[in-house]
Amino acid sequence: MDHTKQEGEYGYELFPHRNMGKNKQGSIAEGQFTFNHKCQIMLQFAMETSPYAKLLLSAMKNSGCKLFKDRHFSCEDCDGTVSGGFDASSSQIVLCQNNIRQQSHMNRVVTHELVHAFDHCRADVDWFNNLRHLACSEIRAANLSGDCSFSTEAARFNFGLKQHHQDCVRGRAIRSILAVRKIGQEEAEKIVNEVFNTCFNDHAPFGRIPHSKKDANFAYRDYENRDRYYSNL
Amino acid sequence: PPRACDDYWSEFRHCKSLWNRFHHYYTHGTSPSCQQWKEDYRNCREWEKRKSTEAKEALQRSERNRVAEQTKFTPVWKLRQYPPRDWNMPLNQDKPQDS
Numbered sequence: 001m002d003h004t005k006q007e008g009e010y011g012y013e014l015f016p017h018r019n020m021g022k023n024k025q026g027s028i029a030e031g032q033f034t035f036n037h038k039c040q041i042m043l044q045f046a047m048e049t050s051p052y053a054k055l056l057l058s059a060m061k062n063s064g065c066k067l068f069k070d071r072h073f074s075c076e077d078c079d080g081t082v083s084g085g086f087d088a089s090s091s092q093i094v095l096c097q098n099n100i101r102q103q104s105h106m107n108r109v110v111t112h113e114l115v116h117a118f119d120h121c122r123a124d125v126d127w128f129n130n131l132r133h134l135a136c137s138e139i140r141a142a143n144l145s146g147d148c149s150f151s152t153e154a155a156r157f158n159f160g161l162k163q164h165h166q167d168c169v170r171g172r173a174i175r176s177i178l179a180v181r182k183i184g185q186e187e188a189e190k191i192v193n194e195v196f197n198t199c200f201n202d203h204a205p206f207g208r209i210p211h212s213k214k215d216a217n218f219a220y221r222d223y224e225n226r227d228r229y230y231s232n233l
Numbered sequence: 234p235p236r237a238c239d240d241y242w243s244e245f246r247h248c249k250s251l252w253n254r255f256h257h258y259y260t261h262g263t264s265p266s267c268q269q270w271k272e273d274y275r276n277c278r279e280w281e282k283r284k285s286t287e288a289k290e291a292l293q294r295s296e297r298n299r300v301a302e303q304t305k306f307t308p309v310w311k312l313r314q315y316p317p318r319d320w321n322m323p324l325n326q327d328k329p330q331d332s
Contacts, residue, residue: 064316071321091320120317123310136309150259163262198306207303211256218247225236232235233296 010128011180015085015094017076039075039097042106050107051216052145055223056114059205065121072117082179084109086116088127093117108152111145118205131181135191136199138173143199144206147172165209170196234289235296238277245270269295 012018046053047069057067067073071092078085078096083105085094093113100106119125119137126133142148148168153160160167174188181188203209205223210216222229247253248267257265273295279288 065320071324090324091317091322092324119310121313121320122316123308123312125310132309150256161259163260165260195309198309201303201306202308203303209260211260212252214247214252215256218244221240222236225240229235229296233293233300 011085014079014082014179015076015087016079018087018090018094035077035097036075039095039100039106042100042103043069043073043075043095043110045103046107046110050111051213051220052111052210053107053114055205055216055220056111056118058220058223060114060118060121063118063121065117067114067117084113086113086120088120088125091117091120108146112141112147115141115144122204131177131183131191132195134181135173135177135188136195136202138176139169139192139196139199140202142169142172142176143209144203146210149211166200169200234277234280234292236277238274238281241270241274241277245274 047057048054060067073093073095075095075097077098078094081099083096083099086092087094093110093116095106095109095113100109116137119140120127125137127137143165146152148165150164153164153168158164158168170192173192174185177183177188177191178185206216206219207222208215208219210219245267248265248270254265257263273292276285276288276292276295279285280292
C-alpha cells in the first residue's frame with residue numbers, strides 16, 4: 001500500500017513500530033503475542049495455499065528476489081485501518097496484525113503487497129520521488145489482488161456493476177497515494193488518470209486479471225508452463 | 234504446441250462460464266469473446282494428430298497475438314537488469330522477536 005522512508009512525509013506514521021527497535025513489555029504484550037501469532041499463521045497459510053501469492057512468490061524468485069518469511073515479512077501493529085505496506089528501504093512487507101482478522105483478507109493483503117515487491121524487484125521504481133511510479137504500482141496492486149473484486153466491493157457496500165472494477169481500482173489507487181503523500185485530491189486524481197491505461201493493462205506476472213481463485217489457478221498453471229510456452233511460439 | 238491441448242479446452246470452458254462472463258462485464262463492461270480458445274483447441278489437436286503446418290502456424294499466430302496484447306503499452310518505469318542490491322541485506326534495527 002505504501003513505501004515508507006521518513007516520518008511524516010512518506011506515511012511512516014501509519015506504521016509506528018517501524019525503525020523503533022523496542023521490545024513491547026507489560027500487560028499489552030500478551031494480547032500482542034496472540035495477534036502476532038495469528039498473523040504469522042495466516043501469512044503461512046496464504047503463502048502455501050493462495051494461488052495469487054504462490055504465483056507472485058514464484059515470479060519473484062525467478063527475478064532474483066526470493067522471499068524469506070522471516071526476513072521479508074513483518075507482522076506489526078499499525079495505525080487506523082491500514083492493512084499493510086511495502087517498505088522499499090528495508091525490502092519488507094508489513095502486515096498489520098491488529099487489522100487483519102480473516103484469512104481471505106490476509107490473502108488479499110499479501111497479494112497486494114507482493115505486487116509492490118514484485119514491481120520493486122523487476123523495475124527501477126522510484127517510490128519516494130516519482131508519484132507516477134507510485135500510482136502505477138497502486139493501480140496494479142488494486143487491480144490484480146482481488147481488492148476490487150465484486151464480492152470484496154460488495155462487502156464494503158460498494159455495489160456497482162458495469163466496469164465497476166475500474167472505478168474501484170482508480171479510487172483505491174488515489175486513496176493509497178493520499179494516505180502516504182501530502183498532495184491534494186485533484187493532483188492525486190490527475191496522476192492516476194495519466195498512468196491508468198498503461199498500468200491497468202500491465203498484468204505481469206499473471207498474464208490476466210485474476211477475478212477469482214480459478215483465474216489465479218489458471219494463471220499459475222500458465223506461469224509454471226512458461227518455458228514450454230515461449231519456446232513453442 | 235505451446236500449451237497442452239486440454240488447456241485450450243479448459244480455457245474455453247472457463248471463458249464461457251457464467252462466473253467469467255459476469256466478472257468480465259464487471260471489469261470491462263463487455264462480454265468476453267471465447268471463440269479463439271475453441272479455434273486454438275482445434276488447431277492444437279490438428280497439430281498433434283496430423284502434424285498439420287497450417288494448424289501449427291495458425292495456433293502460433295494466435296498465441297503471439299495474445300503476447301502482443303499483453304505488452305502493447307509503454308511502461309512508466311524502466312525494467313531492471315539486476316534485482317535490487319539490498320534485497321537480502323540484514324535488517325539494521327533491533328527488532329523484537331515478533332517478526
